[in-house]
Amino acid sequence: MAVRVDAQRNAARVLAAARRAVASAGLDVSYHEIAREAGVGVGTVYRRYPERDQLMAAVLSDILTELIDTAHQALDCDDAWEGFSLLFTSLALRTAQNAGLSGSLDQHGGPAVAEQRHELLDLTRRVIERAQDQGRLRRDLAWQEVLRLTGAPAVQGCVLGLEPDPAHGHHLVLTVLLDGLQTG
Known part of the structure; x- marks a missing residue:
């Protein structure tokens, strides 16, 4: 029907x-x-x-679907750095907007959300390694360490209680992080 x-x-x-x-x-x-x-x-x-878990699973799935789509776009970019920057920025902004939500993935998401999370992790690893293979992203960091850096903007508000500067938002922090990750 x-x-x-x-x-x-x-x-x-x-x-x-x-x-x-x-x-x-x-x-x-x-x-x-x-x-x-x-x-x-x-x-x-x-x-x-x-059921509340159904709602949380739907929210988590919606966010993960959006990020998975972005990861695919990143892999489709001819320039690996451009693709990496796209995904890194999206991950950082979603993490900052949804601070604390990622800790609930296993508790509220169920098997479908866990599968999406694993897919996103695999795609993210591929995007990072591709940028490293093209010599555009520092090689001295493992892909997991690069991924952890996407949480830096969230630390400002979540852990430290600092509100982003309205003139720059998280973009200045992201620019500094990306500049530090790029080779040459």
Whole structure:
């Protein structure tokens, strides 16, 4: 049976609102807050996601799908550095926007999210090693160490409580990190 257009629209609104709410308030955000953010009744949220883990899995899957798509775009770039920069920036910005969410991947995501996470890790490794093989990215760092650096902008707000400079946001930090990673 086909899903009604308005139901599809509401489902997309709920998921987008859940992403925003979880990013700003964390995993304990209430269904009422999500419904208010989505502009729907709380019953709509409960009908779509009767279990909290289903909602968290949907949020995590949505974020991972977006990052996997970006990783594929990065691998399609002729210039390995351009592809690496695209993925590194996307990972850093998503990490900063969704601080604390990655720790819940195994708890709330289930097997489908775990599979997506492993796919993203493999793609990220390939993007990093490709940039290293082309001599564009420092070779003295393992791919896992490069990946850990994507969390640096998140440390500013999460751990240190520093708000990004409105004039530069996380972009200045990313520029410095990318400059330090690039060879020559």
